[in-house]
Amino acid sequence: MSNGLPEQGSGSQAGDPGQAPRPAPTMADVARRAGVSAMTVSRALKGAGTVSDLTRRRILRAVDDLGYVLDRTAGTLSSRRSGFVAVLIPSLNNSNFSDTAGGIGRRLEGSGLEMLLGATGYDRGREEDLIAALLRRRPEGMVVTGGSHTERARLLLGAAGIPVVEMWDLPPEPIGHVVGFSNAAAAAALVHHLHARGYRAIGYIGGSTDRDTRGSDRRRGYERAVRDLGLPQGLTVACGSPPIAMDQGSEAVVRLLERSPETDAVVCVSDLSAFGALSECQRRGWSVPGRLAIAGFGDFELSRSCHPRLTTVSVDAPAIGDGVGDLLLRAIAAGRADAVLAPETRRMPFAILQRETT
Amino acid sequence: MSNGLPEQGSGSQAGDPGQAPRPAPTMADVARRAGVSAMTVSRALKGAGTVSDLTRRRILRAVDDLGYVLDRTAGTLSSRRSGFVAVLIPSLNNSNFSDTAGGIGRRLEGSGLEMLLGATGYDRGREEDLIAALLRRRPEGMVVTGGSHTERARLLLGAAGIPVVEMWDLPPEPIGHVVGFSNAAAAAALVHHLHARGYRAIGYIGGSTDRDTRGSDRRRGYERAVRDLGLPQGLTVACGSPPIAMDQGSEAVVRLLERSPETDAVVCVSDLSAFGALSECQRRGWSVPGRLAIAGFGDFELSRSCHPRLTTVSVDAPAIGDGVGDLLLRAIAAGRADAVLAPETRRMPFAILQRETT
DNA sequence: GCCCTCGATGTTATCGATAACAGGGCGGCG
């Protein structure tokens, strides 16, 4: 790395508003300085093609001298490859999703594909907007969370002609590839687990809207299991719109026990609300799991660390990301060979972690 | 919105690997169908310029019919405006940073600028790589977290000729604009607060590397305050590399009290490690704050919700984002008028939230 | 009634890199 970067753009230096910044050097400038053609510079810079060692060194030298930075915008246009995939998750600040994003990123490393992240805020309209905005930048693949999208979002994705992966769910009518699991089955399994441990009046705390479709699936799974087991129904508390926060769990558990004091266990839509419920019980001196057993969903760091440790459902979020990345790479490779990778659905496992709150 | 999207790209349909996907329609195709020139389509689509209502309607109709999606890549090249700013944060899954990112995004809404997020993993080398990769896509502005970067990162940013904002810190030698606060001063204030409440043997739990520069600043602030107050020194526990997790806090608090049983309070580098310490104390039956007072940093949702509630330092993360967004907008506007916005430093307030653990 | 202005649209050149093809030199093989 040469230390002397260029003469150009002393950009945000103190206020001389007159100083017109020189235009950034282009590949042609580098070529001129190295005494070669632009094409050779292009080849040298991307490592592909054949460039003699001497020439390459001269070019890299010129790049350093000028402080040249490749313009991928132009490259994208002429090569028709943007070199990135778009990934939409409901929320950045949710370790399940950010772990998955991390897994995708790791899988893509070294492949020449970058990952561009967007957060929908659990809002299908916002997801649609983001999809439209991202497609304008010509991603080579698109990953969305869940299987529920606006009509137009589905149309856009279908017509984009790029691989699409839906994750964290098992959509009944997938758009393309899928890497996920059944949230309903996981919640049902949790209810069965509680039943096996002797709990009989099992409640549920979750969102009051269907915005979070994974949350809704969990509620449906819970309801089915309770019905199948012949347990009392109607122990559901709706506590607002997603993302369901800790204090919503706190409020909900109080409402639940006031309304239905016979409740001896509760399943929460996520570890966050479960933790809120747990803390509230501690504040009020309600023993957990003595008075009330509490189970969460997601195996967040929190639930491993708190006291008592939260029983929860664990999903291998990074592995979902890895699977998504793998599918993307294969589908994009296929696309470059003018083929199409037949849609795949990967069912990921989940596990119930019996800990101290149940 | 028309419902019939185009004939093109039935993309990821089942496996007929021969089917060459039609190329996506271009602006010229839309123009032809609407009976106008491409330029008029461009004007109609971006709302700028003057296009008669009738023509606009005809164009939008053609866009819908063809399922046309604007190609921003080409637009970027010819207009020399990418329409996005890059934001680098250490970790996605940290509500402080993701809240700030949210604040930036909200501020940018409607401005025609999109936000592209990258995570450095608290790694300066990775930050440098990300900066280099992002600059190739010609962002109109760049936001980085903290004031410590590799030499080359500084050079790249300085030479890019775009507004640069450093946030969440007060760098001694800023690259451009700054929106932050002194982490050292905040930690010192926390120590003084504990001292005022009667604590005398105040320990510190934090990372063992300088990778997280905000964490290091906090440690320095703690050390200075302890020295200034004449309190016992040497009560620092180093517990690994960032991001410091909850269970590192758990381990550290045990080590601290084994090594220095006289300790009556501890400041943690963040709420996460503080919560880990708190939980561990509860597991071992050590009363908090009776046996040991615990304070965190960051005012995460967790610390408001847990029992007992954590004393912590609160920073208005979305407000930092708002300030960053505001600076970006003004600086970019100035740049478009061939001017330069003189570097600004915005000092943000922090507050100590006295709660139940101290 | 004439000229000026402005609104609506078209034309041309350009942004910066890369795909595709072309060509020149040199060594090996028959």
Next chain:
DNA sequence: CGCCGCCCTGTTATCGATAACATCGAGGGC
């Protein structure tokens, strides 16, 4: 000794949109 082919490099055309300038017609002020 000549030809084939390979390694390296250059030339030309193109990607898709937009800036800048040109054009044309209609309406309004004096």
